[in-house]
Amino acid sequence: MPDVGDMVTATLAVDPHDETTSVALAVTGPDGTVVLPVVTAGEGGVWSAPVVYALPGVWRLSWTVTGTGAGVEHELVSVAPAPTVTTSSRVYATTTDLANYLQAAPPLDAARLLADASRMLDARVLAYCWYDVDEATGMPSDADVATAIGRAVCAQVAWWGEVGDSVGAAGVGYGNVAIGSVNLGRSVTSVSGEDSAARQLAPQVADELRAPHLHGKITLGALAVSW
8 A cells, every 4th residue: 555655656557459559547636636647658568657646545547548458447546644643632642651651662553542542531531630731732730740641541552452452343243144154143232332441441540640649739530530
């Protein structure tokens, strides 16, 4: 799968072909823009053209062959976005923090997992806590609190690693399904992703936020201590 910004050489093999064969390519981007790159004939009936994937999304390559071997061929290409995490939410830990917490190399998607865990704790725990924050960023202003919340976020990511799921897919049931001669069954009470262990708060989250040295620096509301 190409990444956004990649320039590739698209090719089409035409058989049969002769001196009457002509090939054109129309490249349609995810935004509907159509580009007509220069197509070059090569050896063995292979035509090629440069294609730049300037946007992430699904691109369509439409080849039109006239003369001998005439025909039309379409190809869909899925282009990945740049491997960065774009978020307007607060992220309380870095990949370095996670590596230190795990005492191991973090997963390659650690930045996304930390952002997801930060949003989860914001909604389920931190919204019901009281602690001093920086007015400009909303981040904890006390170093001990900031460290504790960062470790709680890392604990949630570590929990996802243990259960092998970070989005709750493991909690989605399928009722009764037949695939050929195989019948699968699952209770209909497990049809929600909220049933998954991935949607549970890691036990270590409470340990980090209830540490004795945080007394007087962070107060956990009733909803925050109910897990």
